[in-house]
Amino acid sequence: MQSGANAVIALRAGGAAFVVEIREPVPAVLHWGADLDAPADDLRRTAGPAVLNNSPDSPRVFSVWPTERDGWSGTPAQSGNFAGYGTTPRPVLAGHRVDVPDDGVGGRLELSFTDGGLRGTVVYELDRFGVLAVSLSVGNSADRPYTLDGLLALLPVPDRAVELVDFTGKWCRERAPQRAPFGFGTHLRATRRGKPGHDSPYLLMAGTSGFGFGHGEIWAAHLAWSGEQRYLAERLPEGAGAFAALVGAGESLRSGEVILAPGERYDAPPVLFVWSGEGTDGVADRLHRRLRARPGHPVTARPLVLNTWEAVYFDHDLDRLTALVERAASVGVERIVLDDGWFRGRRAADAGLGDWFVDADVWPDGLEPFVKVVRAHGMQFGLWFEPEMVNLDSELARAHPDWILGPADGLGPSARRQYVLDIARPDAYAYLLSRLDALVAAHGVDHLKWDHNRDLLEAVSRPSGRPGVRRQTLALYRLLDELRARHPGLEIETCSGGGGRVDFGILDRTDRVWASDCNDPVERAQIERWTRVLVPPELIGSHLGAARSHTTSRTTDLSFRLAVSLTAHAGIEQDLTAASPADLAIIAAWSALYREFRPLLHTGRVVNADLADDAVALYGTVARDGSRALFTWLRFRTSPAGQTGRVRFPGLDPAARYRVVVRTELGAASRHQADDPDWVAHAPIELSGAVLAVAGVPLPTLNPQQAMLFDIERTS
The missing domain is CATH 2.60.40.1180 (Golgi alpha-mannosidase II)
Structure with missing residues (x-):
């Protein structure tokens, strides 16, 4: 780790640049945006703003770790205290390290700080596609606990960023964009659902006036985290150093959720920052290329899927499902996913969750006869789970009521007739891992559809009563990582009541997102168009539903439903055994069209x-x-x-x-x-x-x- 100051570090890639001045006590960002054909020192020499009237007597600084000490009156990067003391951070640069590849494309800058009994680190990594990942951490080296209330990655933006776009939504209408002027004050979006939620901000974009799909400059932030989130854009009258405003994000922590004992450290989830000079399509292109370059990204052809849910719901019957598989084979389906209803006691949505054993009443010979039917047609086999949830009417809940996430003095209301399993508990975690592992191994499962159908309310662990959202999220990551380590070929689809958990944190561990529970193509086309700003098409499940939509009751033509579901990772949700020969012939033609175009759809650049x-x-x-x-x-x-x-x-x-x-x-x-x-x-x-x-x-x-x-x- 190098020490000293008065250096300018520039990371460049894909037409974007990130430039930092190494200065004391805390470095500052000189530039984030288009690559510049200019001496870096010119940025340093022009970085000092005016000293305003009725202001601190030194120029205000917006550093890489913004604090009040530097005259910053906006949201600080760090908030917390030692039992009411040490509430205003005063970090001091302890050293820095920079690593740039031999070809000069991208690179990594690590900055370390001391602050009394605290040690801080911020790492900037610019990948080859111009995506800047920012990771912060705080460690406690004092002899007393430190309560951390928040740690945010914040970057400045220029005054020409005058409009904001982020997202809201609800079940079956996820990722609805909302646009507003970037005015003075704080634009804050925080989720309190135990997950990003159907109304997740998803991607916060600040841009030039009227920016669109193919035009305008954008400075965007995405939090790669599957728990609770906090996004903000902030503009103060005095600006942010030499800049006008900021954008940033971080984990939204509940009161008392992170209390660092001596020697403990908190690692904030990474925030991805993206600059584009080509509108939102430019943002999407950088993010898509980043995902496609990851070592575990799917490289084989994305199979055409049939999911059984809207075809049979809970009515599991071997003969009926066999007929469905045979129809699926006739139109070119390559993967069958057996959805909800196969496990013990699961005849409706109010019972059985948690009892991950094949229901002998419905499947007297187990699932193997059905799996053999699927394999006989040359198809992959997938299975639905909702591991993080439990029904009170289940053997698991009756045997282990203390495994349910919630206050010890009484549970709040159920949602979708279910509660949340505290998977951060070692015994609950071990149970889930053993059942999932056993079922995947027993049936050679190729694909798991991993659902999560309710928000987390009063998410506290028993008996401590401590907040449990962060622990729950980290346990989920460990569970997914362990399953994939044990079954390297296993693919996992993330579903959360549809699109309630779509982020780069979950995508680090999964191979497909279920963008929405809505198969109505009118709604779906809009949902997927905005989902594609973050997620490439090959990771977005898009299914053909019935003529009359299960979720909206709207009736649409087969041709329209097929066209909308073609251009992602295509699948089928409807009951093919009820389809006419003419419709089956058109579906078969659509299947062939998907196979023809998927090499293009799953590697090319998305444009609007x-x-x-x-x-x-x-x-x-x-x-x-x-x-x-x-x-x-x-x-x-x-x-x-x-x-x-x-x-x-x-x-x-x-x-x-x-x-x-x-x-x-x-x-x-x-x-x-x-x-x-x-x-x-x-x-x-x-x-x-x-x-x-x-x-x-x-x-x-x-x-x-x-x-x-x-x-x-x-x-x-």
């Missing part, structure tokens, strides 16, 4: 057209080498205008020529017009990239809840 009319959407995936693209043009509802005018296909090379084919295997979309635009009527057609990507082309006026697929291939 910026359109003035939010009743329509055009989104697609473009191959990294620009050789091919697949776009979906869809309409949610009617519009005042009769037609959209010229629409750009983003991501295509203006210097190339392309052959455009309208793929009609799913059936012709219903139009609200007499005839298609001339170029569509003459498709397949060859057009220049300049026309497609820069000038734009008129598109058909579709009726509501209709979609078209455009297959675009470069010819020269």
Whole structure:
């Protein structure tokens, strides 16, 4: 670890740069954004702001560990106390270490601090794609306990970041964006659900005026943590040092949750910061490439899935499920997932959770006869679990009531007729690990659908009464890590009442997210479009549901449902045994289309057209080498205008020529017009990239809840 100051450290990658001045007592960020063709020392020499009237007599500093000592009146990086004392941190730089690869792309900067009886560390790691991971820690070297109330990673942003976008939502309507001016004061989003929740802020973006999918500068933050979260954007009248404002995030800690005994350390979950000069699609591209580069990222073709839930619900019967598998095989399904209802006492949602033994009343010969049927058709086998939950009507709850997370003097209300198992307890953890391990081994399970269907309320451990959310989250991570270590080929899908736990922390340990319990394609298209800002398509489960949606009761055409569910990790949720021969033939064609395009969909760059009319959407995936693209043009509802005018296909090379084919295997979309635009009527057609990507082309006026697929291939 090097000591000393007066150095400027620059990390660069992917057109982005992060520059820090090593100064005493605490270093400061000089720049975070576009890479600069300028001497780094020029940033240092221009980093001092004015001394304002009625202000501290020295220039205010916004350091890498913002505190009141430096004149910072906003949210501090660290809050806590020694039994009411030591409430204003005063960190002092103890040393730093910088590691930059030989090729100069990316790198790592570690800064260490002393602060009386505390030791702090902040680590900045810029990956090859321009994503900056920031990790903070605090250790207690004093002889008395230290109560930590919060530790936040905060980075400054310039004054041109004038708008904020983050997300809210609810069950079956996750990741709904909300936009607001970046005004003075603190924009704070904190979750208190024991998980990120269906209303998770998800990704906080500060950007230039009117930033969109393909344009504008953005400074974004994402907390890679599956527990409770805190996101903030803050602007003070005096600014933040030489900058205007800040964005940041960290774990939201409950009172008394982290009390560091002498010698103990708290490691905050990492926060990912992303700058983009190309709108939200640029943010998504950096994050997708980061995930795809991880060692455990799925590299084999993502199998077409059939999940049994909306086909049979709790009605498990070998003959019925065998017929379903046979129909699935006939349309090209490659993985069967047996959902809720297979375990002891589980005939409805109010009993059985926790009793992870095959129900002999329903499956007198166990699951093996069904598994053999699945294997005989060359398919993978998956199984649904909800390990973190328990019904009071279960053998587990009756034998171990103290394993339930909640106050010792009485449980609060159930949610979805269930409670939370305190998996941080060693005995409860050992039970779950043994049952999951045994079932995966016994049946050669390829895939676990891991559900988590309720919020954590009064999440305290018995008998101590101490807050348990952080311990619960870390125990979940250990459980997932141990299962994967014991079964290296096992894939795990994260589901939390649908999309209630989608973050980079859980994605470090899973291979698929269930974006929402809603299979209504009108809702699903919006949910997935925004899920893709963080998660690449190959990790997003997207299923064909029944004509009449289970969650909204809306009825939609088969062609529309198939088009929406094609462009992620595709699957089926409906009862194929009730489908007509004509519908089965179309589903089989969709299955073939998925296999044709998944090499593109699961490796390419996701793009979205910026359109003035939010009743329509055009989104697609473009191959990294620009050789091919697949776009979906869809309409949610009617519009005042009769037609959209010229629409750009983003991501295509203006210097190339392309052959455009309208793929009609799913059936012709219903139009609200007499005839298609001339170029569509003459498709397949060859057009220049300049026309497609820069000038734009008129598109058909579709009726509501209709979609078209455009297959675009470069010819020269």
